[in-house]
Amino acid sequence: TPHVHPAFSGLLVSVHLRFETSVSRDQLVDLYREVYRSHDLIQVQDAPPTLKDSIGQPGAIIGGFQMTQDGYGAVIVSVGDNLLKGAAVQAVQNINIASGFQPLLGLAGSNS
Numbered sequence: 001t002p003h004v005h006p007a008f009s010g011l012l013v014s015v016h017l018r019f020e021t022s023v024s025r026d027q028l029v030d031l032y033r034e035v036y037r038s039h040d041l042i043q044v045q046d047a048p049p050t051l052k053d054s055i056g057q058p059g060a061i062i063g064g065f066q067m068t069q070d071g072y073g074a075v076i077v078s079v080g081d082n083l084l085k086g087a088a089v090q091a092v093q094n095i096n097i098a099s100g101f102q103p104l105l106g107l108a109g110s111n112s
Contacts, residue, residue, distance in 0.1 A: 012078075025065055063077060
């Protein structure tokens with residue numbers, strides 16, 4: 001669910017998940033950390049991210065893992081600076097790929 005807000009930049013999304021089997025918060029957080037471990041532009045944190053956290057960052061921040069009591073559902077928050085990842089960073093990545101360079105070459109926060 002995207003949220004409308006009176007900010008110049010930033011995208012705030014609440015993700016509502018339902019699971020077929022019960023999952024603990026620790027299991028979910030561990031899974032997210034494992035999946036995004038090699039993604040330079042994704043940061044996973046425990047606390048819910050705010051729009052301020054994403055200002056000037058070239059990627060997305062995921063956090064605030066809240067579980068239903070039965071473990072069959074969760075809500076996760078994600079934020080990103082849509083002026084960067086939404087447009088500028090995506091353009092640089094596409095130019096890099098088209099030119100045969102590493103996708104994150106020249107982007108702040110990347111090791112490429």
